[in-house]
Amino acid sequence: MDRSKSVSMSESEKSLKVGVAGVGSLGQHHARLYAALPQAELVGVYDLNPERAAEIAERNGTQVFDSIEALGAACDAVSVVVPTDLHCEVALKLMEQGCHLLIEKPICASLDEAERVLAASKAAGILVQVGHIEHFNPVMSYLEEAVQHPRFITADRLAPFNIRGTEVGVVLDLMIHDLGIILELAKSPVKRVDAVGVQVLTGAEDIANARILFENGCVANLNTSRVSQKKVREIRVFQTAGYLSLNFMEQSGHLIKKEGLNLIREDIPLEKDEPLKLELASFIQCVQQRRDPKVSGTLGKTALELAIQITEQITQGLASSPQTGKA
Numbered sequence: 001m002d003r004s005k006s007v008s009m010s011e012s013e014k015s016l017k018v019g020v021a022g023v024g025s026l027g028q029h030h031a032r033l034y035a036a037l038p039q040a041e042l043v044g045v046y047d048l049n050p051e052r053a054a055e056i057a058e059r060n061g062t063q064v065f066d067s068i069e070a071l072g073a074a075c076d077a078v079s080v081v082v083p084t085d086l087h088c089e090v091a092l093k094l095m096e097q098g099c100h101l102l103i104e105k106p107i108c109a110s111l112d113e114a115e116r117v118l119a120a121s122k123a124a125g126i127l128v129q130v131g132h133i134e135h136f137n138p139v140m141s142y143l144e145e146a147v148q149h150p151r152f153i154t155a156d157r158l159a160p161f162n163i164r165g166t167e168v169g170v171v172l173d174l175m176i177h178d179l180g181i182i183l184e185l186a187k188s189p190v191k192r193v194d195a196v197g198v199q200v201l202t203g204a205e206d207i208a209n210a211r212i213l214f215e216n217g218c219v220a221n222l223n224t225s226r227v228s229q230k231k232v233r234e235i236r237v238f239q240t241a242g243y244l245s246l247n248f249m250e251q252s253g254h255l256i257k258k259e260g261l262n263l264i265r266e267d268i269p270l271e272k273d274e275p276l277k278l279e280l281a282s283f284i285q286c287v288q289q290r291r292d293p294k295v296s297g298t299l300g301k302t303a304l305e306l307a308i309q310i311t312e313q314i315t316q317g318l319a320s321s322p323q324t325g326k327a
Contacts, residue, residue, distance in 0.1 A: 015041040019075040023056040027081030035060040072097030088113035104131040107300035129293035130300030136278040152238040158228035169204030175224040188216035197314035
């Protein structure tokens with residue numbers, strides 16, 4: 001039975017009643033942007049920390065709900081921005097209330113949980129979008145048009161240590177962003193994965209490298225760290241006619257193309273914008289118009305499957321290494 005709170009065409013221009021479950025370092029920005037978007041009405045927030053929930057609610061002119069179920073009952077759609085290991089539990093509770101969901105990446109902590117969420121959404125006719133935010137970065141919009149037949153892709157994503165996200169390893173925490181991007185650009189099944197990782201500050205990998213060979217011959221090399229001294233979010237895509245080098249953080253880049261025996265550099269004109277704002281606006285529009293999201297639950301599950309494959313290979317390598325343990 002379809003338990004979702006449907007939005008009719010006549011209502012599609014009205015503000016969608018939205019909420020945020022989890023208002024930590026990222027969830028607070030979901031609340032901020034929902035409160036500012038004209039097509040949304042921020043009904044309220046929920047967080048396990050009531051003081052934090054009250055702070056964010058006051059800042060955005062909304063209210064605090066004392067349970068996930070109460071938040072869901074008052075909303076048409078909710079952002080799930082709780083720790084990854086709680087995604088499945090919270091998503092299922094909200095879907096029982098008929099809420100459409102934007103679930104922050106990764107969709108869940110395991111494939112079994114992801115399958116449960118997708119099965120529940122299908123049974124209830126509920127839209128699930130996964131928060132792979134870089135798909136809404138102007139850099140990605142450009143890549144989707146400019147990349148035709150990639151042969152080699154490198155992606156570097158480095159960040160200083162932050163306790164947020166450490167319920168999972170760096171592959172599920174950060175690398176999964178680039179996995180979603182590369183799967184979209186390569187447009188080919190994965191043939192082989194080689195991965196290594198290092199534990200530094202947590203019980204899981206904090207640094208990881210993965211080399212992915214696709215069936216069409218494209219090769220991707222990903223470097224990820226959450227114990228870096230600086231932030232880096234860069235991608236380079238090599239094609240027969242030249243290569244693209246872009247910075248997701250600065251939303252800038254350049255193209256190197258060949259003209260005869262010369263290599264010509266051209267800056268890429270990008271219209272900068274806040275990716276999360278674009279992501280939330282797209283989510284609202286998808287719910288209102290009942291259309292498929294750019295990053296569906298199925299795509300989120302595919303990225304998770306590859307991330308888990310990489311994580312398992314790293315875990316096996318760490319277990320067999322004579323230098324396991326934290327630095």
